[in-house]
Amino acid sequence: MGEIPKEIIPLSYDFYEQPTLELSKALLGCLLVKETDQGMAAGYIVETEAYIGPVDRAAHSYNNRRTGRTEVMFHRSGLTYTYLMHTHCLFNVVSGGEENPEAVLVRALEPRYGIELMKRRRGIQDITNLTNGPGKLTKSMGITMEDYGSSLTLPPLYIAKGFCPESISVGKRIGIDKSGEAKDYPWRFWITHNKFVSRHQKSEYEIKIKKDKNNED
DNA sequence: CCCGAGATCCTA
DNA sequence: AGGATCTCGGGG
Numbered sequence A: 001m002g003e004i005p006k007e008i009i010p011l012s013y014d015f016y017e018q019p020t021l022e023l024s025k026a027l028l029g030c031l032l033v034k035e036t037d038q039g040m041a042a043g044y045i046v047e048t049e050a051y052i053g054p055v056d057r058a059a060h061s062y063n064n065r066r067t068g069r070t071e072v073m074f075h076r077s078g079l080t081y082t083y084l085m086h087t088h089c090l091f092n093v094v095s096g097g098e099e100n101p102e103a104v105l106v107r108a109l110e111p112r113y114g115i116e117l118m119k120r121r122r123g124i125q126d127i128t129n130l131t132n133g134p135g136k137l138t139k140s141m142g143i144t145m146e147d148y149g150s151s152l153t154l155p156p157l158y159i160a161k162g163f164c165p166e167s168i169s170v171g172k173r174i175g176i177d178k179s180g181e182a183k184d185y186p187w188r189f190w191i192t193h194n195k196f197v198s199r200h201q202k203s204e205y206e207i208k209i210k211k212d213k214n215n216e217d
Numbered sequence B: 001c002c003c004g005a006g007a008t009c010c011t012a
Numbered sequence C: 001a002g003g004a005t006c007t008c009g010g011g012g
Helices: A013-017 A020-026 A115-122 A134-141 A180-184
Strands: A031-036 A039-052 A080-085 A088-095 A102-113 A157-160 A167-171 A188-191 A205-208
Touching: A013 A020, A013 A088, A020 A039, A020 A088, A020 A102, A031 A102, A039 A115, A039 A134, A080 A134, A088 A134, A102 A115, A102 A134, A102 A188, A115 A134
Parallel strands: none
Antiparallel strands: A031 A039, A031 A157, A039 A102, A039 A188, A080 A088, A088 A102, A167 A188, A167 A205
């Protein structure tokens, strides 16, 4: 449907240097892009969760646990951390910097380009059900374990500037009920009232984003 | 070495 | 409510 713009520029590494909670919010509205020989698919990030490894019992890298799976989180910010959850691949952005294993889980997208390709990959037609969950969006986008460790500043998998949300909601993270006190940390962020978020939840508070000079689309 | 659990999703 | 199906990590 939508024309693919001539130039979608990947964000550079310095974007990923900000603290993980800030990055989790800054990623909202950004465009996640995957190019394959089947074509290009892209969507705006509308929901994220922060995982602050060293102090976060819900994180795979809790207490600096370093294994084959978590290894990439100990490397530079702006790399891809993918892992398998039951039958699904989940996509994360590495953050926190070298030797500080943190990450941002991308939980939902608003489909923007390559929507027909996404529908084909998922075998469904309903756009609102295409990318409203972390396992659904990787399948729609064609993100797999092959992407583990790759840089988000270059094709085939990268993130570009999108739009600036008017309001961000904040709440508890999803699906980590057995993580002790960490389950209540308010580290889930989503674009207020966006209909592509993975599930509805009462937000603890909302953050209004002021539209300053740098934040036009 | 075996077994349980997990940042999920689909079907019944 | 339960199954798919793979990796990690703890316990014997």
